Amino acid sequence: MPDNKNYDKMLQAYGVQSTGRNEGKPVADKRELDPKIKRNWEEIQKRYQYPVNAIGVRIDPKDKETLRVWKENGIDKFVKE
Numbered sequence: 001m002p003d004n005k006n007y008d009k010m011l012q013a014y015g016v017q018s019t020g021r022n023e024g025k026p027v028a029d030k031r032e033l034d035p036k037i038k039r040n041w042e043e044i045q046k047r048y049q050y051p052v053n054a055i056g057v058r059i060d061p062k063d064k065e066t067l068r069v070w071k072e073n074g075i076d077k078f079v080k081e
Contacts, residue, residue, distance in 0.1 A: 014054055014069060033073050045078040 014037075033041070041054040051059040051070055059066050070076060 010065075014066065033069070038073055038075075041073075041075055042078045045075050046080055049080045051076070051079070 014033075037054055044054065044056045045052055048056070048058075051067060053059055053066060053070075059070060061067070
């Protein structure tokens with residue numbers, strides 16, 4: 001797990017807001033996307049047949065955290081067929 005400073009920057013880059021901290025560690029169970037970023041991400045995802053992040057870059061299958069956020073927020077429903 002990255003240190004808190006870098007983790008916060010990563011969350012901010014994806015528009016994810018952590019709902020709290022637990023003993024200095026990020027809470028991994030609940031994160032909410034900013035509605036504007038979610039709508040934009042959905043529109044971008046519609047153009048691709050594989051998972052992409054909020055700026056249209058393919059998500060590495062090893063990037064479990066981004067894939068989890070992608071799936072939890074329903075972006076997976078917008079994959080181009």
